Amino acid sequence: MSNNILIPGPVTHDLITAYLNAISNRTDAGGHSCFIGQVRADNIAGKRVKAIEYSAYEKMVRPEADQIINMILSEFDDVKSIDILHSVGIVKAGEISLFVLVSAGHRHHAIQACSKTVELIKEKLPVWKKEIFNDNSHEWKQNNLA
Amino acid sequence: MSNNILIPGPVTHDLITAYLNAISNRTDAGGHSCFIGQVRADNIAGKRVKAIEYSAYEKMVRPEADQIINMILSEFDDVKSIDILHSVGIVKAGEISLFVLVSAGHRHHAIQACSKTVELIKEKLPVWKKEIFNDNSHEWKQNNLA
Amino acid sequence: MVVKVLFFGVLTEVTQTSCKHYNDVNSISHLKFRIQDDFPEIVHYNFRISVNNEIINDDAVLNDGDEIAFMPPFSGG
Amino acid sequence: MVVKVLFFGVLTEVTQTSCKHYNDVNSISHLKFRIQDDFPEIVHYNFRISVNNEIINDDAVLNDGDEIAFMPPFSGG
Numbered sequence: 001m002s003n004n005i006l007i008p009g010p011v012t013h014d015l016i017t018a019y020l021n022a023i024s025n026r027t028d029a030g031g032h033s034c035f036i037g038q039v040r041a042d043n044i045a046g047k048r049v050k051a052i053e054y055s056a057y058e059k060m061v062r063p064e065a066d067q068i069i070n071m072i073l074s075e076f077d078d079v080k081s082i083d084i085l086h087s088v089g090i091v092k093a094g095e096i097s098l099f100v101l102v103s104a105g106h107r108h109h110a111i112q113a114c115s116k117t118v119e120l121i122k123e124k125l126p127v128w129k130k131e132i133f134n135d136n137s138h139e140w141k142q143n144n145l146a
Numbered sequence: 147m148s149n150n151i152l153i154p155g156p157v158t159h160d161l162i163t164a165y166l167n168a169i170s171n172r173t174d175a176g177g178h179s180c181f182i183g184q185v186r187a188d189n190i191a192g193k194r195v196k197a198i199e200y201s202a203y204e205k206m207v208r209p210e211a212d213q214i215i216n217m218i219l220s221e222f223d224d225v226k227s228i229d230i231l232h233s234v235g236i237v238k239a240g241e242i243s244l245f246v247l248v249s250a251g252h253r254h255h256a257i258q259a260c261s262k263t264v265e266l267i268k269e270k271l272p273v274w275k276k277e278i279f280n281d282n283s284h285e286w287k288q289n290n291l292a
Numbered sequence: 293m294v295v296k297v298l299f300f301g302v303l304t305e306v307t308q309t310s311c312k313h314y315n316d317v318n319s320i321s322h323l324k325f326r327i328q329d330d331f332p333e334i335v336h337y338n339f340r341i342s343v344n345n346e347i348i349n350d351d352a353v354l355n356d357g358d359e360i361a362f363m364p365p366f367s368g369g
Numbered sequence: 370m371v372v373k374v375l376f377f378g379v380l381t382e383v384t385q386t387s388c389k390h391y392n393d394v395n396s397i398s399h400l401k402f403r404i405q406d407d408f409p410e411i412v413h414y415n416f417r418i419s420v421n422n423e424i425i426n427d428d429a430v431l432n433d434g435d436e437i438a439f440m441p442p443f444s445g446g
Contacts, residue, residue, distance in 0.1 A: 013170075017163045020182070024159075024240045027187035034180045035257065036166070037446050041173035054445065057377055057438055060422050086445055094170045098446050107264060107369075111181065115257045118446065126438075127445030128378035140379040141444045183369050200368065203300055203361055206345050232368055244369050253446075264369065272361075273368025274301035286302040287367045 005065045005125075006056060006088045010095035011036075019083055019101055029080050031107035033114035037098030039091050047133035051092045052141075057126035058088070068120040072102070075116070078109035082117060086127060151211045151271075152202055152234045156241035157182075165229055165247055175226050177253035179260035183244030185237050193279035197238045198287075203272035204234070214266040218248070221262070224255035228263060232273060293356035295323065301364040303339060307331045321351045323360060339364050370433035372400065378441040380416060384408045398428045400437060416441050 007015070016036070023032050042049045069082045080103045087097040100117050104110035122143045129141045153161070162182070169178050188195045215228045226249045233243040246263050250256035268289045275287045294315050299307045307330070317323040320341060328334060340347055342361045343354070354360070371392050376384045384407070394400040397418060405411060417424055419438045420431070431437070 013163070013167050016166060017159070020162060020166075021159050023182065023184065024242075027240045030184055030186040032182040032184065033260075034182070035253065036169065036178040036180070037253065038169065038176055038178065040176040040251065055377065055381075056445070057375070057419075057440065060419070060438075063422065094173045096170075105186065107181065107183065111257075111261045111264070114179075115261075118253060118257070122446045123443065125443060125445040126377070126440060127443060128441065129444040130378075140382075140441070142442045143444045143446065201300065201304075202368070203298065203342075203363065206342070206361075209345065268369045269366065271366060271368040272300070272363060273366055274364065275367045276301075286305075286364070288365045289367045289369065 005061050005084050005086055006058060007085050008087075009089050010087055010091045011085050011097065011099045015085065016096070016099055019099070023101075023103060026080055026103055028105060029103040030105055031110035032101060032103045033107075033110040034102070035098070035100040035114055035118050036096055038096050039093045041093035042131075044131075044133070044139075047135055047137065049093055049131050050134045051090050051132045052097065053090050053130045053132060053138075054086070054088050054097065055128050055130075056086075056088050060126045061086075064124050064126060068117060068124055071120065072113050072117055076104065076109040076113040078105040079113045080104060082113070084117065084121065086121070086125065088127070151207050151230050151232055152204060153231050155233060155235050156237045157231050157233055157243065157245045161231065162242070162245055165245070169247075169249060172226055172249060174251060175249040176251055177256035178247060178249045179253075179256040180248075181244070181246040181260055181264050182242055184242050185239045187239035188277075190277075190279070190285075193281055193283065195239055195277050196280045197236050197278045198243065199236050199276045199278060199284075200232070200234050200243065201274050201276070202232075202234050206272045207232075210270050210272060214263060214270055217266065218259050218263055222250065222255040222259040224251040225259045226250060228259070230263065230267065232267070232271065234273070295354050295356070295358045295360055297323070297327070298359065298361040300361065301367070303334065303337060303362050303364055306333050306337060317354055319351055319353055320348065320360070323354065327362070337364060370431075372431050372433070372435045372437055374400070374404070375436065375438040377438065378444070380411065380414060380439050380441055383410050383414060394431055396428055396430055397425065397437070400431065404439075414441060
C-alpha cells in the first residue's frame with residue numbers, strides 16, 4: 001500500500017477496504033487488529049461539534065511514525081506489519097480520521113500492538129486538532145494520554 | 147446488520163466492508179476496534195495447513211454470543227455496539243474465520259472491549275476447529291486461553 | 293423414554309457419529325456409563341456436558357426428549 | 370543569519386501566523402526572548418520546541434537556516 005501516513009480530508013471507507021483486502025496476501029498472519037477513530041458529534045456547552053480540522057508538522061510525521069513502528073516491532077516480535085493513516089484538514093462528524101491496522105501471527109500481539117500504536121500516535125505524532133462547532137466557533141483540543 | 151453469528155464458509159471482505167460502512171451512522175462513537183482472525187498456513191511437522199473446518203453447536207451459538215455481548219456491555223459502559231461473525235464449515239488458509247467489531251464513545255473502551263470479546267469467544271462459543279493439512283490428514287485443535 | 297445425544301469435535305471421531313439416541317437412561321451418570329460401554333475410548337477425552345443447552349457440572353436427572361451434548365474444549369476464533 | 374520559526378496548533382492564533390523569520394538570534398533562549406517580545410501572550414501556553422525536526426529540551430545554539438518549531442501538546446488521533 002501507499003507509504004503516506006497523512007491523508008487529506010477523511011480516511012475513506014474505500015481506502016480502509018483496500019487495506020483490509022490486502023491482508024489475505026499474508027498467510028503467516030493469524031490475527032489482524034484494527035482501530036478506527038471517528039469524529040464524534042459531541043455536544044459541548046450547548047454547541048455541537050460539526051467537524052475537526054487537523055493540522056500537522058508534515059515533514060516530521062513520517063519520521064515520527066517510523067519511530068513508533070520500530071518501537072512496536074521491537075516490543076512485539078510476532079507482529080508482521082503495521083499500517084497507519086491519519087487525516088489532515090477537515091473531517092466532518094461521522095467521518096474517519098485515524099486508521100491503524102496491525103497484523104501478527106497470533107491474536108495477543110496483534111491486539112496489544114494495535115492498542116499501543118494508537119497510544120503512541122496520540123503521544124508522539126505532531127498533529128493538532130481543532131473542534132469546529134455548528135455556530136462556527138472553535139476550540140483547540142489536547143489529548144488525554146492513557 | 148444481520149443477526150446471525152455463524153457464516154457458512156469464510157467471512158468475506160464484502161461482509162466486513164458492509165459492517166465497516168455502517169459505522170458512520172453512529173455519530174456518538176469515536177472509536178471502533180476490530181479484530182479479524184485469519185487461517186494461517188502453518189507448517190506443523192513438515193505438513194502445511196491448507197484449511198480449517200469449523201463445526202458448531204449451532205443452536206447454542208446465538209444464546210452464548212448474547213451472553214458474551216451482555217457481559218461486555220455491562221463491564222464497558224461506553225460501548226455502543228458489538229458485532230460478531232464466525233465461520234462454520236471450511237475456511238482456507240488466508241481466508242477469514244472471525245470478525246469482531248466494537249464501537250464505543252472513546253478508544254479505551256472500544257479497544258479493551260474488543261480484546262475481551264475475542265477472549266470470551268475463544269472461551270465460551272461452542273465451536274470446534276479441525277486443521278486440514280495439504281496431505282488431507284487432520285488434527286483437532288484446542289484453544290490456548292489467555 | 294428417549295434422549296438425544298450430540299457429539300462434537302474430536303468426539304465425533306471417537307463415536308463415529310454426531311447424534312445418537314438412548315432409551316431408558318434416567319440420569320447423566322447413567323448415560324455416561326452407557327456411552328462408555330459403547331465407546332470405551334471416550335474415557336481418554338476431556339469434555340463438558342450440556343442438557344437442553346445448559347452446561348451442567350453435576351449429575352442430573354434426564355427426562356424424555358432431553359438433548360444432551362458432549363463437548364470437547366472449544367476451539368473457535 | 371536567519372532562522373525560520375514555525376508555529377502550530379493554538380500558537381498560530383497567538384502569533385497570527387504559522388511561519389516567521391528571525392534574524393540574528395544565536396540561541397533558543399535568545400529566540401524565545403524575541404518571540405515573547407513580539408507575542409507576550411505566548412507565555413500562557415505550553416509548548417515544546419524542535420530544531421530541524423529534533424525535539425530539544427535544553428537551550429541550543431542556532432545556526433543560519435535552522436528550522437525551529439513551537440509545538441503545543443499533540444492532539445492527533
